[in-house]
Amino acid sequence: MAGDLQKRRIPEATVARLPVYLRILLELAESKTATISSERLAELAGVNAAKVRKDLSYLGSYGTRGVGYDVEYLLFQMSRELGLNHDWPVVIAGIGNLGSALANYGGFTERGFPVAALVDADTTKVGRSLGDLEIRHVDELPQLVDELGIAIGVIATPAHVAQGVADKMAEAGIHSVLNFAPAVITVPDGVSLRKVDLAVELQILSFYQQHRHEQTV
Template sequence: MTDGARHIPEATVSRLPVYLRSLAELLDEKVTTVSSERLAEMAGVNAAKVRKDLSYLGSYGTRGVGYEVEYLAFQMSRELGLTHDWPVAIVGAGNLGQALANYGGFTERGFPVACLIDADVDKVGSRIHGVQVHHPDDLPHLVEELGISIGIIATPAVAAQGVADQLVAAGIKSILNFAPTVITVPEGAFLRKVDLALELQVLSFYQEHRAPDPV
């Protein structure tokens, strides 16, 4: 029953942030205790899954009562590594990059945008929404200086792989890719992707298929 032995399934990891958000809501409402059933409803999943997911973190519930909201939120934050901020660098100061830099949701949740990176010398040195724009060559320095550990790729597709390589070379292990292309990173680095058009195409598929206009 050592602390580090348990392996948390990836599917569970993806749900933890959703639970955490629900717990934050409950905290706002001064609710002190929550059942798996209520939490399941808020997170849009079923109660058994909530219990199993939470059991991976440890036995933090009380039978007959439920989970203590504040304590569970703390444990979950700890598990997710959210007890401190994670400064991020956004690479690509185009449409999407600027928008993401301006999007408050990152900072709000502990991921302050520490800098923008762009190869365009006209942009380097300027400030966009209060964020300084740097040249890719400065990456190793910036990682050191600003403590950046997560890189967000918001470049055109053709540049994405190159940028990923630069990020990894600069010591960044976690990458979130918004460019609509497949990129690879070496063993030991973590990669997640957000493909905006893909989501629409999937919707298009289901709309085209399962909904042949039922008169």
């Protein structure tokens, strides 16, 4: 009885896979596929079929035994669960090489994450335009967050200022941060943080490359 309200806490590993399923379902919907089995979906997602069924079961019992999952319905439920039934405006901090590329990269807006603001600490950059956005000073974050309803902050600054920017974002009321800077940063409780570190990814690959021979002796 006590555990009734909190019935389903979705495991982190599952949460990380849901967006992959979602993208596949979108493609299936586009190609007019009405239903999909866990087996086929698993194949497309590159995972085990049992895992797909378990993952989807956290969302509810949306499948039909003997048939599979209704693509449209599953899409609807999954979008709802992922919070994708509305847009989440994003601010990008640090308009250097990477920041500019991210700002120009259409993929964000397309998937419901419109780039609503750009900020930088460099006053020579402030005022310039990129696409149809003007670069603002990082100290204007609070107003920008407030006015534009910004929920997510993307950090594309040099490593040594990343923590400072994260602090400002948290202070401005941003609860989700995606960090591209090659630095470990911390955020207050209640703020979600994810990181993408390109060099780290390459180094992981390097490790396995290095050990490829030793491994399969």
